[in-house]
Amino acid sequence: MPNLLGMSASGLNCLSGILIIDRMRTSGIEVRDLLISWLVLGFCFALVLFHTLSLNGFVIALTALGAGFICHELSHKFVAQKLGLQAEFRLWQTGLIIALACAFISLYSPIGFLFAAPGAVYILSYTPRREGGLISLAGPTANIVLAFIFYAVARYGSGFAVDIGGYGVIINLFLAAFNLLPIPPLDGSKIFAWNVPLWVVMMVIAAGLLVFFMA
Numbered sequence: 001m002p003n004l005l006g007m008s009a010s011g012l013n014c015l016s017g018i019l020i021i022d023r024m025r026t027s028g029i030e031v032r033d034l035l036i037s038w039l040v041l042g043f044c045f046a047l048v049l050f051h052t053l054s055l056n057g058f059v060i061a062l063t064a065l066g067a068g069f070i071c072h073e074l075s076h077k078f079v080a081q082k083l084g085l086q087a088e089f090r091l092w093q094t095g096l097i098i099a100l101a102c103a104f105i106s107l108y109s110p111i112g113f114l115f116a117a118p119g120a121v122y123i124l125s126y127t128p129r130r131e132g133g134l135i136s137l138a139g140p141t142a143n144i145v146l147a148f149i150f151y152a153v154a155r156y157g158s159g160f161a162v163d164i165g166g167y168g169v170i171i172n173l174f175l176a177a178f179n180l181l182p183i184p185p186l187d188g189s190k191i192f193a194w195n196v197p198l199w200v201v202m203m204v205i206a207a208g209l210l211v212f213f214m215a
Contacts, residue, residue, distance in 0.1 A: 024078055026088075033091040034073070037118035038066045040096045044103035048114045049167075051107060056160070064150065064168035068143050068175050069118070075138035076121040083131050091119035120185075133194025136187035137202070143176035144206060151213075169213050176206040 042062035043053070050057040073089050080087035095117035102114050127135070147169050154165025180188040180203045192199045 024074075024081060025086075026077075030088050030090075033119060034070060034089055037089075037091045037096065038062070038070060040099065041069055041116055041118055042066055044099045044114055044116065047103040048106045056163075059160075060164055060167050063164050064171045067168065068146055068172040071142040071146055072139040072175060072179070073119075073121055075142040076135050079135045079138040080121065080123050080131075083134070085127065085131070085135075086124040087121050089119055089121050092117055095119065129190075129194045132190045133198075136190035137198070139187050140176040140179050140202060140206060143172040143179075144209070147172040147176070147209065147213075170210070173206060173210040173213060177203070177210050180206055 039062075042058060042065060045061040045065045046053055046057040049061065077087045077089060096119075099114060099116045099118065102116075106113060121135075123135070150165045150168025150172060152165070154162050154169060157165055179186050180191070180199070182188040182192040182199065188199060188203070191202065
């Protein structure tokens with residue numbers, strides 16, 4: 001989810017090693033934070049979902065959840081930069097520690113639970129309601145698109161790819177529906193404040209698809 005409150009100017013001006021990848025400005029710090037968050041989330045999700053750390057479970061988590069997390073955050077960043085704003089992902093150490101704690105607790109609990117708040121895309125400068133809504137909309141939209149890609153993998157793939165595809169569908173639809181809840185600081189709160197009919201359409205699509213594929 002994007003942090004539309006902004007961060008200090010020095011937080012972005014001191015970035016070193018700026019990279020440009022297909023017109024998207026990034027940095028070594030951002031790549032590092034995304035990589036750490038991705039690996040920690042994959043590890044935690046594998047423990048919660050499978051109650052053990054198997055190689056197959058770790059790969060499923062890194063692929064299904066990792067793709068959803070990375071694409072969700074980079075979609076926020078891409079739209080923000082297209083709107084002329086500076087945007088960088090930063091991990092939240094406390095959120096990752098909480099996620100690890102939840103994951104280890106789930107090993108001894110019959111019901112797995114994972115609270116994961118690995119970080120956010122921080123935007124430098126005030127963001128008007130429309131722009132904030134568009135930036136927030138990008139994340140859940142990316143997850144819905146990914147869900148269809150994983151569905152194709154599950155339907156037309158074979159072997160281990162089918163498992164990855166199946167988990168990818170549910171995980172990404174859940175991420176979309178959860179982030180669309182109109183509760184700050186989730187994406188849904190900014191979309192709802194900007195365009196209620198659009199929020200309703202997105203929530204119906206995400207929640208409807210999630211219920212359909214879980215039935």
